[in-house]
Amino acid sequence: MEKAGSEKGKDQASIIATVVDEHTAVQTPERTSSPDRKGDIEKAIIEDQKDGLPAPIEIPDGGWKAWLTVLGAWCILFATFGMTNAYGVYQDYYVRFFLPSYTPSSIGWIGSVQIFFQFSMGFFAGKLFDAGYFYQTVTAFSILYVLAYYMLSLAHQDAFYQVLLSQGILAGIALGFLFLPSIGVIAHHFRRRRSFAMGIVVSGSSCGGIVFPIMLNKLIESKGFAEATRSVAYVCTGMLVLAVALMRTRLPPPSKMKKDPNAPPPPPIPTPRELIRDVPYMITIAGAFFNIMGLFTPIFYMQLYAVAHGVDQNLAFYTITILNGASIIGRILPNLVGDIWGPFNAVLACTGTCIVLIFAMLAATNAGGIIAICVLYGLFSGAYISLIGPLFAGLANHLGEIGIRMGFGFVWLALAGLAGTPICGALLTSDLLWVRPLTFSGACMVVGFTFLFIARHLIAQKKNTWKV
Template structure:
């Protein structure tokens, strides 16, 4: 009750007989209780419903997130198949033959926009109660980009369709689930995000041989059209599953990074590490197929199977890394994953013959999955759930910028070269030497990213004023 009302009630009590004053006080108090208590109970009940979702909804949310990641990141992860075709003599894009740097830029723009769009999509999520208004247009734009790419005949056509349209749409489709899911899990947040993000590996495992078979049997045009229609068929029902329940998203914090957070050393190094890791992460997946065909003389179908193997072990690794992280610490697991992925590139890829390259495909698939699966959970852990939305948006925006430079620079190092059925031994040796330079470049990026995330671990402990072995 307001202070003015209390004073008025006291004056009324003095001016009335005792019995009447008591009745007035009792009636006023009763009215206050009747008006206040139901609202309190109702809001408390709503908060419990919002922050304690049923296990059924959690399971549905995980399935929807898995399906979304299957499509978005799965398609991103198999771009190497498209790159191999576009740069080959059979390409329908005549100005793309042998141009690895320019063709890889198509894929990195699509991937980069998928991540960088967070800085625009997350504020939209905060202002929109029904995220279907964001996800459905995203599915439509993404599918349209894939479909229109099937009619491309010039490289700039691919930049407009398979790069820009696809990237914008995939970002609108991707971030509502990625941003909302962590708030619905507490103890098993690492497993939940690991399970959702494991859809990337499964997507690559399934889509890699399927797209390779479609390209060889039906041609690139119909392969892209089928992929576009398939994306639409999966994306529409997934969009209707995701719900923004009351204050779940707003509880995750503001959509712009707080100045106090931005000034922390942990944030600066986290962003720099995300930039470097994104640049290094896409290089093996983009050039795995071209190395297999050009240097190891594998067929395009065999190269797609190697890419599928990489995605398969990556999928398992994302789940297992999430479980391991819940036990030994998410930041600890993240650091080890990034550093060992760098070691696998530097130790196994340079001058790799067929057996060692297969070992590299498997090892990198296992180790590279850790960063992708654990980054969102470590952001929530280091900066708090209240800052998760803003920091996640900023870090993924910077991560998208990193993806834009990684593969194209590797393509510049590799240079322009023509595929041939029987290349000369001297040409193969020269090409192998250039791939060795690509491997060193990629390993250096990942190693530097590992140093950054290790510094984030130390900086976070210093900020909290204590060191914990499990973090």
């Protein structure tokens, strides 16, 4: 707009169209030839976008293809993160029955390795997504994911390496290559309501987190570990087939744009060095890093915590289901707040509440208190997880770098996920000293909150608005 304001002798509509195309790397010749749309284009450029991105090409913010894509991405999150949210059932079963020769800290490596790969693979998944290999990536790693759980069903009791290879490594790698494309493709269809649409998608993990814990607890008790794991693998297979059939991309990748001689050159994708020099972005990653270190402790250990505190076993088996049920609301409604007030403000509110709930968990020693923590923690932890995507996407300068920024950020979150659960397991010990891991988790999230608050302040100053 500065360019358009300074060169008064040029055709204003042409200049505006050029500025728009420089941000999107997509040819839009109709904008230069339709003076009736000049005001709309100017408004699109001048108007502050709620997610922090400059005005891109026209995004429909709806339509049947867009909502079918949301449904397909929801199915992926149901099958993948839904199983991750049900890991507490596996953790409890492994500690008490299936892996009796190993400590809670050693068993914690299974879940943490899975989290590490599901985040660290995001960098490579982001590059594949930006390069236009969406369908190939989703199809190939859907197959790998269901294969991992079929292999887990063949694991022998006390065979730690078999469980780690199938559930920790194979399933984790597949998760990493499925999660980011299923979130990133939403940006092809939604702009103003992107946080809301992503919230709906991520709510799939909560729905899976309701279904899978009930299935696993009931089927392990009645039919055994192997049959229970195969049963959830059947469900995952059906959901992933449906997802591949429903999801559709909309924008051409940069590699195809370059082949069009009439299209302007695509905007450059930032290198890792350039990303590291982006101070607000790196402070945001630091905050998210420490939050992930502490966030998953109540989720992974809630069922074991309830059993250890004498809660009736039938009720204890439903604690993870209750937590994930509450997170459905947390993954949708706070995203509406994020669209209105900004993702940073929403994330800070959710982080602060999670800190209070983690420390309050120390006082929850009966069924009523534990259920209350499950409901509230599910609500606000679910909101935090669903807002990570919009938070990183909002720091992108154009649509073409959303994948790389999300992927680079997830690499760092992977390290936090790798370390968090084993550290908490080591602090817990076989004597189940709950005050130690919960204090550690709460302290990590206090540090994360501080970093995010600083990043929010810097970005608010840069944009000259508090709605960030």
